[in-house]
Amino acid sequence: MDMERRGKLRWKRILTLAGIGVLVPLMLLGYTLGREAYESRRQAHLQARYGDGLWPCMMGDSAEAYRQKIGMPSDLLMVVLAPPDQPSELIAISGSNVRVQEFELFPSGTFRAPPGGPRQVALAPDLTSAIVETITEDIHNVRAEPNRGMDGLYYLFFTASGQCGETWTPRKGTRARKLVEATHALLQTADSPEGSRQEQAIARLRDALESLQD
Secondary structure, three states, X not given: OHHHHHHHHHHHHHHHXXXXXXXXXXXXXXXXXXXXXXXXXXXXXXXXXXXXXXXXXXXXOOHHHHHHHHOOOOXXXXXXXOOOOOOXXXXXXXXXXXXXXXXXXXXXXXXXXXXXXXXXXXXXXXHHXXXXXXXXXXXXXXXXXXXXXXXXXXXXXXXXXXXXXEEEOOOOOOHHHHHHHXXXXXXXXXXXXXXXXXXXXXXXXXXXXXXXXX
């Protein structure tokens, strides 16, 4: 009896080990396929959300050069490059402070600021945080193909670490267009005196940010 019992126990162990040997690879395969499916869905979601937004910067512009021009560190730096006959704009956000500096960029790459100095405005911290978080996410998730706008304006967006996304003036209904609209609304807040005009500009800015959450 003891021999028979030991034999049965031995076969149970063998079958258990064999089952484990089959089960582990199947679990690993299931995990791998699950991860691949999850990543595929994630990439499809990112493409659907950011595919008509920014594309990676191709001009080689340095965030540090712009930061030196505006004279302050920034959580987010936004640059509107205009044709040679128009002034360009630098927008830097640091905390709740927004500073806007008009400048002219010459072919040599040097900056020359027109007289008047920067314009500044302090916005609600929740608003500037929303701007920084939203646009930083767009910079991190650049997906769009480069294209050319028709009005000569060019937009650069830099994170605090210098990562960059860019766009020309894009067609209506695109995510890039919503980012451009938020940029101009932010410029309007700095250009508007305190009172109803500035409140309207801030409302326009909030609307632009909300449209980017859709």
